[in-house]
Amino acid sequence: MTQVSIGSDLMPHPTYASIEVKNDQISIAAAQNETITTSTDDLLHDDPETAIITRLRQEAQQHNLKFIGASVPQQYYPTLLSRLWLQEDIVPFANTPGHDHDLAEQVRAIRSRFDEEDRARVELGPDREVLVSELVTLEDYQQDASAEDFALVQTLAQEFAGKRLAIINATPQGGGVALMRHALIRLFKLLGVDAHWYVLIPDQDVFNITKAKFHNVLQAVAHPDTVLTHDDMQLYDAWSARNAAFFEPVFKQADVILIDDPQPAGLIPFIKQANPGAKIIFRSHIQVVAYLADQPGTPQSVTWNFIWDKAQHADLFIGHPMKMFIPACVPVEKILYMPATTDPLDGLNKPLSEEQMSVYMQLFDDILAEAGQTPLDKERPYIVQIARFDPSKGIPDVLESYRKLRDMLERQGHTLPQLIIAGNSSIDDPDGVPIFNLIRTMLESELYAPFAHDIKVARLPHRDQILNVLLRKSAVVLQLSIKEGFEIKVTEALMKGKPVLAYRVGGIPLQIQENVNGFLVEVGATTEVAERLFTLLTDKDVYAAMSKAASDLANPDYLTIPNAICWLYLSLQLLRGVEMNGQYQWVKALATQDYQGAQEEAIA
Secondary structure (H helix, E strand, C coil), rough: CHHHHCCCCECCEEEEEEEEECCCCCEEEECCCCCCEEEEEEEECCCHHHHHHHHHHHHHHCCEEEEEEEEEEHHCHHHHHHHHHHHCCCEECCCCCCCCCCCCHHHHHHHEEECCCCCCCCCEECCCCCEECCCCCHHHHHHCCCHHHHHHHHHHHHCCCCCCCEEEECCCCCCCHHHHHHHHHHHHHCCCCCEEECCCCCCHHHHHHHHHHHHHHCCCCCCCCCCCCCCHHHHHHHHHHHHHHHHHHHHHHCEEEECCCHHHHHHHHHHHHHCCCCCEECCCCCCCHHHHHHCCCHHHHHHHHHHHHCCCCCCCEEEECCHHCCCCCCCCHHHHECCCCCCCCCCCCCCCCCCHHHHHHHHHHHHHCCCCCCCCCCCCCCEEECCCCCCCHHHHHHHHHHHHHHHHHHHHHCCEEEEEEEEEECCCCCCCCHHHHHHHHHHHCCHHHHHHEEEEEECCCCCCHHHHHHHHCEEEECCCCCCCCCCCHHHHHCCCCCEEEEEEECHHHHHCCCCEEEEEEECHHHHHHHHHHHHHHCCHHHHHHHHHHHHHHCHHHHEECCCCCHHHHHHHHHCCCCCCCCCCCCCCHHHHHHCCHHHHHHHH
16 A cells, blocks of 8 residues: 555555564564565663554654554563554554564564455454454453443353353454454453354355345335245255354354354254254344234244244343334243443544544545545534445435535525445445445435535445544434444444434434433434534534533443353353343343342452
């Protein structure tokens, strides 16, 4: 990637590093494109970790570099890795044993872990286990947790010793489920929990079915004529059988297996055959329109009955905390509630310096330029909706609300904000490109063309810091989903002090305190959306109060440590043979209640 000029800024050169400390000297091999340079200097600081960071900063400033990834000596693991990630925004790696003597070889190995666009590759093992990056320490997580929660997660991890948890889903990146699993496995490793995450063997024909005829049909956003056919069922069942044969060793080794969403639900009967003693938990992450799934003959009923025929063999059914998402055929004793969660230390949420944010905003402008769009005007505010390009995300309503807002602001002579609609894609999501193209077509219409230059639409690469910065720099965050399970981008926006304006659907009302840290509007009420946006953009007192409330009231139960508490607690209860009798209870509340005495003792 060569250095490019955007506006008056010069993009720094993406660079990779390998570091060695030996004989009171620091050596750094830096790789830029195909060129590797090595420099050695005396160690002039008592603290080698601080000296390494200082040297990297100096190199970056003197030569206009942006270090993307770096490997460090084993003796400084893991605290230096954490400092590189959280302070310097560098993806860290521990030096490969046996290669410390060859820095050039080591830096080539680091470079190979990123693609041609300098994005970290998600690595899979030969058994399709997702190899999650090690970025932070357990102490880093402790700072973002209550003393009670931190004590509880440690207690549960100790009690789970000697047992194995396996998680299976469809994709290692793209969307909230994958983000949650990266964070969960990362924390589990720090806690010493034997947990492993695997992804299914991909099949695009099957993914076309699971997106259009599972996901979209269950959310009632598909065309009414979209129905799961017998041929679709046969194709899915054959694919499930192939995956089951591949993952049979995983089934046999696991004590507890978590099945994420409908895509891997077909594995459940095979798990029961391969390992009858294993406990199985089915986790539904989407807004199932249950009343339609309960009506015989509807497309939702056809799809749900096909999935439930397999999922019914799971020991527990975990859903978002909304009863309307769960069809009547699911036994109430199996049903428990958990919210979606986000990680305070990952690329989506960790604090970034102004200099670091400037780099990512420039990268965003570069993405816009490649798509034939003009750069973002940094002198004017912008409204943002971050979501996958999906029929359920209400993007036409976003455009219409923005059009009406502009009319209101123009009439009163206010500054006109810009609009950003952006999101990632994933391998099991065939809707992304058609929805993206639909938006571009709408912007060329007579209604939107006059101000289309102020609407930035981007399918973003999997570089979470871009989304992080787009949220942090925004004025207001929209989430106009017309169907939604539990939109974690709402939580992430609130954590950054951003008022959120959303439709009153699914689990979103559980995340927003109406008229306190955001506004809730009925689906389709685009005029009201525009009016609420007008208030936030023109009334400084209202905005300041909502912004403060957003960060102050962000729910700590929507973070990674509470998520880990829930999964460990459920696993232990199942393995102990405890009758859970779910009855729509919140898992976190049950865990806190059952372990209250142990928490108090650990804190004392």
